[in-house]
Amino acid sequence: MDKKRGAERVQPSRTTTVTPQPTSKRGAEQHKVDLKGHSESWMRNHMAVGKNALTKLLGTPIATVMTVAVLAIALTLPGFLFTVLSNVQNLTQGWEGEARLSLYLETSLTDEDADRFSRTLLLRDDIAAIDFISRSQGMLEFKKYSGFGDILDAMNDNPLPAVVVLLPKSRLVADLGIMRAGLQALPEVNEAVLDLEWLQRLDAMLAVAKRAVFVLGVLLGLAVLLVIGNTIKMEIESRRDEIVVSKLVGATDAWVRRPFLYTGVWYGLLGALCAWLIVQVAWLMLETPAQELAQLYRSQFQLSGLGFSGSALLLFMSVLLGWLGAWIAVRRHLREIEPS
Numbered sequence: 491m492d493k494k495r496g497a498e499r500v501q502p503s504r505t506t507t508v509t510p511q512p513t514s515k516r517g518a519e520q521h522k523v524d525l526k527g528h529s530e531s532w533m534r535n536h537m538a539v540g541k542n543a544l545t546k547l548l549g550t551p552i553a554t555v556m557t558v559a560v561l562a563i564a565l566t567l568p569g570f571l572f573t574v575l576s577n578v579q580n581l582t583q584g585w586e587g588e589a590r591l592s593l594y595l596e597t598s599l600t601d602e603d604a605d606r607f608s609r610t611l612l613l614r615d616d617i618a619a620i621d622f623i624s625r626s627q628g629m630l631e632f633k634k635y636s637g638f639g640d641i642l643d644a645m646n647d648n649p650l651p652a653v654v655v656l657l658p659k660s661r662l663v664a665d666l667g668i669m670r671a672g673l674q675a676l677p678e679v680n681e682a683v684l685d686l687e688w689l690q691r692l693d694a695m696l697a698v699a700k701r702a703v704f705v706l707g708v709l710l711g712l713a714v715l716l717v718i719g720n721t722i723k724m725e726i727e728s729r730r731d732e733i734v735v736s737k738l739v740g741a742t743d744a745w746v747r748r749p750f751l752y753t754g755v756w757y758g759l760l761g762a763l764c765a766w767l768i769v770q771v772a773w774l775m776l777e778t779p780a781q782e783l784a785q786l787y788r789s790q791f792q793l794s795g796l797g798f799s800g801s802a803l804l805l806f807m808s809v810l811l812g813w814l815g816a817w818i819a820v821r822r823h824l825r826e827i828e829p830s
Contacts, residue, residue: 543752561761568707593654594681604652621655718815758812762805
C-alpha cells in the first residue's frame with residue numbers, strides 16, 4: 491500500500507512539449523550559384539585555357555614558327571591578290587576614258603540650235619561632262635584627216651551633223667543602255683551610239699579575276715584547314731596519356747576539347763598577323779615605283795593596302811579556319827581515345 495501511495499504521489503505536474511529545431515544546412519546546400527557567377531567562372535576558365543594554350547605554343551618556338559610560316563604564306567597569296575584586284579578597280583574608276591555616248595543630231599538643226607540643245611543636257615544629273623562638235627567644226631576636222639578636202643569644198647551643203655559627246659557618270663551597262671534609249675527618243679537626236687565593247691571586255695576580265703581570286707582563296711583556305719588539322723592531330727597523339735587520365739577522373743569531351751580549339755585559334759591568329767605584315771611590307775615596296783609611274787601619266791592614283799575591312803576579313807577568316815580545323819581534328823580523333 492505504501493509503495494502504491496508513493497507511486498501515486500509522484501506525478502508530473504505538467505506535460506513538456508519539445509519543439510524540433512530546424513537543422514542548419516551544411517556543405518553544398520548552403521551555396522546557390524547564380525547566372526552571373528556561372529558566367530564569370532566560365533569566362534575565367536576559358537581565359538586560363540587560352541593562356542595555357544598560348545604558353546605551350548611559345549614553349550616550342552621552332553615547331554610553332556614553322557607552322558605559322560606555312561599558314562602565313564598560304565594566307566598571303568589571296569590577301570595580296572585581293573589588294574591587287576581592289577587597286578585595279580580603283581584605277582579603272584578614275585579613268586577619264588570611260589564609255590562615251592555620242593549623239594548625232596538632226597542635220598536640220600543649225601549650230602546655234604545644236605549648241606543650245608547641248609547646254610540643256612548639262613542640267614541632267616546622270617551626265618558628268620559634255621563635248622560639243624558643231625557641223626562646221628566637224629567638216630574642218632573631216633577635211634583635215636580624210637584627204638578629200640577638194641571634193642568637200644565643191645559641195646554646197648555640209649552633210650555632216652552636229653555631234654554631242656557625253657560622259658555618263660555611271661559605268662553600269664544596264665544604266666548606260668537605259669540612258670541611251672532615253673536620249674535616242676529625243677526629237678533633236680538622229681542616232682545615239684554607245685561604245686560598250688571595251689567596257690564589256692574590261693568588266694569580263696575583272697569578273698574572271700574576281701572568280702580566280704575566289705577559287706584560289708578557297709583552295710588556300712582548305713590548305714590552312716588541313717595544316718592546322720594535321721598539327722592538332724599530332725598534338726592529340728602526343729597527349730594521349732593525359733587525355734586518358736583526364737577521362738578516367740570524369741573529364742567531359744568538351745573539357746578535353748577546349749585546349750585544342752584554342753590552339754587552333756592561336757595558330758590562325760598568328761598566321762593572319764604574319765600574312766598581314768607581309769602584304770603591308772610588299773605594298774610599301776611597290777608604293778614609290780607606282781607613284782612614279784602614275785606621275786608619268788599625270789595621274790593621282792595611289793596604291794592602297796588591305797585597309798580596315800580587308801584586314802578584319804583576313805583575321806576573321808584565319809581565326810575561323812584555325813578553330814574549324816582544330817574542331818574537325820579533335821572530333822575525329824578524340825573518340826578513338828577512351829580509357830580501357
